[in-house]
Amino acid sequence: MNTTNPMNEKTGLxxxxxxxxxxxxxxxxxxxxAQIASQRPELVVRLAFLEFMSPGLEEAARELVSSGCRRIDVMPLFLGASGHVRRxxxxxxxxxxxQHGPAVRWQLHxxxxxxxxxxEAMAGATLDWLNTAAPTVKPS
Incomplete structure (x- = not known):
């Protein structure tokens, strides 16, 4: 089973x-x-890096296109809209x-x-830590 969008295009992440x-x-x-792949085994998903590590964006994108994906959602795994994300x-x-022409649609998130x-998850993890591991601070 392929993950498809409403236009019945194979979708990649x-x-x-x-x-x-x-x-x-x-x-x-x-x-x-790994979690995404295990929970959505029908989804073609790749991880890419901006710098220092492989694969780079072009290589991972090429793999998705080669696997038949015609819509590719790009999810920046950045904590905020840094200069990299914006520029x-x-x-x-x-x-x-x-590079890939109109046959492939790209959606940047x-x-x-x-x-x-x-x-919410970061706040929850911090609160869990505060509630279980952090010493109580007494006012001076």
Whole structure:
């Protein structure tokens, strides 16, 4: 079964993270990829990085297109609308549009960190830590 949109196009998901020189940095993003893949096995999903790590955006996009995806959602795995998200990512996605032509539709989404569920999850994790691990601070 393919994930399709209302136009019956095979849909892919491209998770796009910054990247770092330390390979351990990618583990949380790989975990996100694994959870999505396990919960939506019909979805073609790839993880790509802006710099320092592989695959890059073009390589992951090429894999999605080669697998038959005709609509590709690009989800920036950034905590906020940083300079990369505002200035660098839109031209990169536009280059993919130009490269692959009108046969593939690209949808760039807002940074994941701006999603209410992510904000709620970060606040919840912090509150859990405060409630279980943080020492009580007494006023002076």
């Amino acid at each position: 491209l998770l796009f993270a910054h990247g770092a020189r330390d390979p351990a940095w990618a583990r949380p993003f790989e975990a996100v990829l 660098d990512v839109p031209p990169l996605v536009e280059a993919l549009r130009q 807002t940074a994941i960190g701006e999603h209410p569920a992510v904000i």
